[in-house]
Amino acid sequence: MNIATSFKRVMSPLTIRNLTIKNRVVRTAHATAFADGTISDELINYHLARAEGGVGLTILEGSWVDEASRNYARNIHSWTDDVIPGYQKLMEAIEPTGMRVFQQLWHGGGIYSGWQVVQKGPSALPGMFTGVPTRAFTREDIRFIVNAFAEGARRCDEGGLHGAELAGSHGYLAMQFLSPWSNQRTDEYGGSLENRVRFAREVLEECRKAVSDDFVMGMRVGPEVLDGGLTTPEIIEAMNMLKADGLLDFLNMSVGGYHSPESIVPALNNPAGVELELNRGVREATGLITFMSGRFRSLDEAEQVIAEGEADMVGMTRATIADPHLVKKTMEEGPDAVRPCIGCNQLCISNIFMGMPLQCTVNVQVGREGAFMGGVPKTGAPKKVLVVGGGPAGMEAARVAALAGHKVELHEAMPALGGTLKLVRPVPYLAGLADIIHWLEAQVYALGVDVRTSSYVETDEILASAPDVVLLATGATPRDDGWQLGAPAVKLPNLGARLLDTAELLSGNVTVEPGQMVVVEDDTGHFEAVGVAEFLLDKGAHVTFVTRFGDLAPQMATAWRARPALRRLNATGRFALHTHSYLADVNQRGDVVIGSFVEKQPIELTADHIACIGYNIPNDDIYDELTAAGFGGRVELLGDCASPRYLHAAIHDGFNIALSL
Numbered sequence: 001m002n003i004a005t006s007f008k009r010v011m012s013p014l015t016i017r018n019l020t021i022k023n024r025v026v027r028t029a030h031a032t033a034f035a036d037g038t039i040s041d042e043l044i045n046y047h048l049a050r051a052e053g054g055v056g057l058t059i060l061e062g063s064w065v066d067e068a069s070r071n072y073a074r075n076i077h078s079w080t081d082d083v084i085p086g087y088q089k090l091m092e093a094i095e096p097t098g099m100r101v102f103q104q105l106w107h108g109g110g111i112y113s114g115w116q117v118v119q120k121g122p123s124a125l126p127g128m129f130t131g132v133p134t135r136a137f138t139r140e141d142i143r144f145i146v147n148a149f150a151e152g153a154r155r156c157d158e159g160g161l162h163g164a165e166l167a168g169s170h171g172y173l174a175m176q177f178l179s180p181w182s183n184q185r186t187d188e189y190g191g192s193l194e195n196r197v198r199f200a201r202e203v204l205e206e207c208r209k210a211v212s213d214d215f216v217m218g219m220r221v222g223p224e225v226l227d228g229g230l231t232t233p234e235i236i237e238a239m240n241m242l243k244a245d246g247l248l249d250f251l252n253m254s255v256g257g258y259h260s261p262e263s264i265v266p267a268l269n270n271p272a273g274v275e276l277e278l279n280r281g282v283r284e285a286t287g288l289i290t291f292m293s294g295r296f297r298s299l300d301e302a303e304q305v306i307a308e309g310e311a312d313m314v315g316m317t318r319a320t321i322a323d324p325h326l327v328k329k330t331m332e333e334g335p336d337a338v339r340p341c342i343g344c345n346q347l348c349i350s351n352i353f354m355g356m357p358l359q360c361t362v363n364v365q366v367g368r369e370g371a372f373m374g375g376v377p378k379t380g381a382p383k384k385v386l387v388v389g390g391g392p393a394g395m396e397a398a399r400v401a402a403l404a405g406h407k408v409e410l411h412e413a414m415p416a417l418g419g420t421l422k423l424v425r426p427v428p429y430l431a432g433l434a435d436i437i438h439w440l441e442a443q444v445y446a447l448g449v450d451v452r453t454s455s456y457v458e459t460d461e462i463l464a465s466a467p468d469v470v471l472l473a474t475g476a477t478p479r480d481d482g483w484q485l486g487a488p489a490v491k492l493p494n495l496g497a498r499l500l501d502t503a504e505l506l507s508g509n510v511t512v513e514p515g516q517m518v519v520v521e522d523d524t525g526h527f528e529a530v531g532v533a534e535f536l537l538d539k540g541a542h543v544t545f546v547t548r549f550g551d552l553a554p555q556m557a558t559a560w561r562a563r564p565a566l567r568r569l570n571a572t573g574r575f576a577l578h579t580h581s582y583l584a585d586v587n588q589r590g591d592v593v594i595g596s597f598v599e600k601q602p603i604e605l606t607a608d609h610i611a612c613i614g615y616n617i618p619n620d621d622i623y624d625e626l627t628a629a630g631f632g633g634r635v636e637l638l639g640d641c642a643s644p645r646y647l648h649a650a651i652h653d654g655f656n657i658a659l660s661l
Helices: 041-050 083-095 139-158 173-180 198-210 232-244 281-287 299-307 317-324 326-333 347-352 392-403 421-426 431-446 460-467 502-506 527-538 564-572 621-628 647-659
Strands: 014-016 018-023 025-029 057-064 100-106 163-168 216-221 249-253 289-291 313-315 382-388 405-412 451-452 469-472 515-524 542-547 575-578 581-586 591-596 603-607 611-615 634-637
Touching: 014 591, 025 198, 025 216, 025 317, 041 057, 041 083, 083 100, 083 139, 083 347, 083 431, 100 216, 139 198, 163 198, 173 198, 173 216, 173 621, 198 216, 198 382, 198 603, 216 232, 216 299, 249 281, 281 289, 299 313, 347 405, 382 392, 392 405, 392 421, 392 469, 392 647, 421 431, 421 502, 431 564, 460 621, 469 647, 502 527, 502 611, 502 634, 515 527, 515 581, 515 603, 527 542, 527 564, 542 581, 575 611, 575 621, 575 634, 581 611, 621 634
Parallel strands: 025 057, 025 313, 057 100, 100 163, 163 216, 216 249, 249 289, 289 313, 382 405, 382 469, 405 451, 469 634, 515 542, 515 611, 542 575
Antiparallel strands: 014 018, 581 591, 591 603
């Protein structure tokens, strides 16, 4: 394959206004919580890593143009000149790489209105996050905010940035003016589309006056995915108005708002290019240079959307969180060298909305780029490292230890690497999680790790081998007694043959027939029980889902994956959900009694199978045996072997412990 020819479009330069961008890969604005009002070294290093990895354009996370709109401290505050020196420091670091940098100018309007600080917006409506009503802007308020945007743009220009975009997507202030449901004004800013676009026009007019001629100005916008909300045809009409006024150099398309947050950052249950469905034809209809996002993970996908004429630049934000060097690796080593984004949204989205800094399930270095600019540090004292267990934790540990210069031997009891994560491959909408297995496996072999599969290691073998370090990543075993954290005193002695071994089910060794009834009891609230339910429904079974929580899979909710899953489950017509519930009894006939934590009447039903998704037991016997034998080397527990948790914990354990050797 001729790599240069394969990616000739996405790797071609693009000129916007008088600014030339070296390729068509853009990182759209996204919160990191790395800033401290000004531009921190942490934020600079984060963007510098992607610049060195070949990205053409980065749009910095939304900077707040008005102090009154703030909702948490760790962001960029462009309401003060204090931000300018940080911009200059950022651009000094970025300039040698050739990456261009824009700033998103942001105001939340009424979206974060709260009981302590009542925000203002176009109309007096409840804020989407809080339900606390806002106060409507006066004309004086509007003039103040318009000027605040212009001052923010001026500071970007003085700081050496190449351009800026007005945040007009996802329900933020400019969209609140544009949207027919959130703009209920009766003055010159409300009613007709001509009136509703007036705020954006005034902002862009004042921004243009405040910056130099070559400074690029654009807007991010997208349909709301809401009955009565802003639509694509209205966006096209509004953007053509702004274009006619000479106010837009580019258009950055997105989708959704906080009525349907799962549409803003689509997870792995969505295909690449998912946002094209609603945004197709925008570029042609406006004639504007257009950026397009929608879970694009590879240069192949970006090349295709550009070839189809739907975009001039393609957003690859999470893809370059997972691998900052995506562009460079693809062009120099081929696509398989790129660490894949698995679309889990578990630490990139969930962390931010839980008030924590950006992290990544598969890339532990996110937020720590300054420590790894030269790669994983080489050890001055190479050790003999024995890794037991070839799941994600063990493979990541082996990979990092090998990069550090240690001699690594990896033993896996099964015939293939991957651990229990292999089991997601046949599960609808979860199979993509296993993509990281393929990459890790290729990496450990490429790095010269001595990989031994079908190798069940006993304690005496470890002692005889005399390694300096033993890293135990032997996973965990599911309980088989039906114990429930929500109802720990309940005994289920009659589970018997009806207890479904989900590992055997997903491996194809156990079959559930179409039409059979399966009770799935979820004690953890994460994706495992949902995945089992979807697998069973896909096979034609009926599923009764019992959970101690108040909703389906709450640990998926902050990753914006729970509601889409519930839609899919309900759409089968063979799914019943019982919240605030537990398994109260299984009688000798196999009838299941569903108890309630909220005093609902017990429900009795006949089940062919029962799947209990609970808390597993660590496989840590070797640790105890090595300790008892007086093993003199270092022994560490990784992943589920340390404490049964989730994929992100396993990979982070593997990286961090291997790094500490």
